[in-house]
Amino acid sequence: MSPGASGQTAEILGARVIELENVAYSYGGGELLSDISLKLEPGSFHFLTGPSGAGKTTLMKLCYGALLPTAGQVRLFDAEVRALDRDDVALIRRRIGVVHQDCQFLDHLPVAENVSLPLMVSGRDLLAEGPNLKELMNWVGLTARANALPPELSGGERQRAALARAVILSPEVVLADEPTGNIDWEMSQRLLRLLVELNRMGKTIMIATHDLALIRAAKAHVQARVLRISNRRLQLAGADL
Amino acid sequence: MTPQTTRARLTDFLMGDRQADRVVPPTGFTAQLTLFAAGAMAFLAIFALALSLATGRLADRWGDELARASTVRITAPAEQMAAQTEAALRVLETSSGVASARALSQAEQQALLEPWFGPDLPLDTLPVPQLIEVIETAEGFDPEGLRLRLAAEVPGAVLDDHTRWREPLARAAARLRLLGWVSLGLIGAAMAAMITLAANAALSANAQVIRVLRLVGARDSYIARAFVRRFTLRALGGATVGTVLACAGILMLPPAQAEGGFLTGLGFRGWQWLWPLAVPPLAAIVAFVATRTAARKTLGEMS
Numbered sequence: 001m002s003p004g005a006s007g008q009t010a011e012i013l014g015a016r017v018i019e020l021e022n023v024a025y026s027y028g029g030g031e032l033l034s035d036i037s038l039k040l041e042p043g044s045f046h047f048l049t050g051p052s053g054a055g056k057t058t059l060m061k062l063c064y065g066a067l068l069p070t071a072g073q074v075r076l077f078d079a080e081v082r083a084l085d086r087d088d089v090a091l092i093r094r095r096i097g098v099v100h101q102d103c104q105f106l107d108h109l110p111v112a113e114n115v116s117l118p119l120m121v122s123g124r125d126l127l128a129e130g131p132n133l134k135e136l137m138n139w140v141g142l143t144a145r146a147n148a149l150p151p152e153l154s155g156g157e158r159q160r161a162a163l164a165r166a167v168i169l170s171p172e173v174v175l176a177d178e179p180t181g182n183i184d185w186e187m188s189q190r191l192l193r194l195l196v197e198l199n200r201m202g203k204t205i206m207i208a209t210h211d212l213a214l215i216r217a218a219k220a221h222v223q224a225r226v227l228r229i230s231n232r233r234l235q236l237a238g239a240d241l
Numbered sequence: 242m243t244p245q246t247t248r249a250r251l252t253d254f255l256m257g258d259r260q261a262d263r264v265v266p267p268t269g270f271t272a273q274l275t276l277f278a279a280g281a282m283a284f285l286a287i288f289a290l291a292l293s294l295a296t297g298r299l300a301d302r303w304g305d306e307l308a309r310a311s312t313v314r315i316t317a318p319a320e321q322m323a324a325q326t327e328a329a330l331r332v333l334e335t336s337s338g339v340a341s342a343r344a345l346s347q348a349e350q351q352a353l354l355e356p357w358f359g360p361d362l363p364l365d366t367l368p369v370p371q372l373i374e375v376i377e378t379a380e381g382f383d384p385e386g387l388r389l390r391l392a393a394e395v396p397g398a399v400l401d402d403h404t405r406w407r408e409p410l411a412r413a414a415a416r417l418r419l420l421g422w423v424s425l426g427l428i429g430a431a432m433a434a435m436i437t438l439a440a441n442a443a444l445s446a447n448a449q450v451i452r453v454l455r456l457v458g459a460r461d462s463y464i465a466r467a468f469v470r471r472f473t474l475r476a477l478g479g480a481t482v483g484t485v486l487a488c489a490g491i492l493m494l495p496p497a498q499a500e501g502g503f504l505t506g507l508g509f510r511g512w513q514w515l516w517p518l519a520v521p522p523l524a525a526i527v528a529f530v531a532t533r534t535a536a537r538k539t540l541g542e543m544s
Binding site for chain 2: 066086087090091093094098100104105106108109113117118120121122165169
């Protein structure tokens with residue numbers, strides 16, 4: 001399977017896949033993010049960095065509709081997120097692949113079934129998608145682990161399985177929240193190569209990480225914008241990386 | 242929604258989606274609770290139904306038997322008893338609405354008193370009133386008119402048209418029947434409450450599953466369906482077992498006997514055996530509605 005072979009990217013050229021305008025987010029009486037403006041163009045590659053607790057995960061959640069801003073506007077594929085009902089959000093999630101640090105699997109299902117969950121929930125014919133699933137498992141190097149249960153996987157294997165699940169519907173955007181947080185450097189590099197490969201296929205990528213070495217390593221392979229959350233605001237970084 | 246669409250949806254629901262069914266892990270506690278609740282409630286529902294139907298039959302029987310027959314009691318000195326009885330029979334024979342009237346023989350009267358006084362009662366030495374059995378026509382007689390005529394011609398005659406017996410019995414039977422239906426309603430509500438609790442417990446226990454499914458783009462209707470189908474089928478299974486056991490219990494009750502009265506008359510007769518067949522599908526419908534409501538509420542509250 002080629003995760004970028006859907007042709008959907010061409011349809012959205014010129015459009016902004018995710019756009020935040022003067023967004024603020026408050027939680028428990030305190031403002032976590034303030035006056036955030038961000039535009040993710042199709043095919044772009046972004047790193048989102050900042051210290052722990054700065055609000056990287058919150059910003060990522062705003063980007064896939066898991067949270068609603070307390071001020072400002074979030075537009076996902078030109079749709080204002082507040083105007084979306086739960087079904088609309090579900091449909092948008094099929095266009096945005098998400099990889100979490102803790103991966104979030106269904107532990108009672110084998111890896112292959114976890115990876116094919118997006119196909120299942122979107123009503124695709126799993127038998128017809130079988131060859132694509134095989135190719136995808138091969139792409140992330142998990143063919144031999146297809147029947148293992150998630151708790152039996154190593155940290156790196158879990159992250160690759162989560163990435164495979166995030167791209168199985170060939171989404172336009174992949175958001176990865178601290179994907180290398182629990183894995184060693186070699187495995188981080190392997191995961192990064194997969195994400196760069198996805199970007200070359202035309203996918204929009206945003207990775208939240210506090211690992212500056214990973215960002216430096218990525219810049220050797222891909223034109224990436226580095227954003228930093230500092231004092232609740234988003235800044236363009238880069239010169240110091 | 243057209244009938245075809247409804248049928249298609251029902252077929253989809255019953256056939257299910259093997260893959261989708263697997264996304265929710267089996268949870269022993271809620272599964273057992275649902276099965277037990279549905280089974281126990283179906284069992285109780287069958288007995289409440291049997292009670293209700295038996296009460297109905299009894300009320301009809303009492304109504305029919307007592308409504309058709311009346312009694313004229315003649316209390317008079319021994320030397321006037323025969324004359325007054327003759328006079329009363331003449332009045333009855335000429336009254337409209339009376340199909341037949343017959344004075345009970347001494348042996349019949351003795352048999353009536355035997356349960357209280359024993360077989361050796363010397364009836365001829367005791368001032369026992371003479372009883373006349375009156376059978377009404379379908380139209381029935383006018384009790385007030387007949388009482389007036391008897392009072393004028395037979396001073397010692399008292400007409401007992403069983404109204405004072407029939408009314409409280411009919412009222413009691415109607416209340417018993419109502420209690421049976423109320424019990425059925427309460428059983429259904431209790432089952433709905435228990436299944437709602439079990440469904441809520443299952444939804445809470447599977448919060449992580451729900452988060453993952455939402456993350457990968459599942460609609461709430463898809464998530465709800467996985468839970469609703471599971472609980473509906475469990476309720477159907479549990480209720481079927483409860484129904485079979487209850488029907489077996491009812492079949493094992495002693496057969497209806499006149500002396501046994503109400504207690505041996507509990508059960509179903511003829512086409513009434515079709516009623517228990519409705520209990521498992523009704524339990525499934527209750528479970529479907531309860532789980533769907535619980536799932537929608539819980540999913541709506543989950544961020």
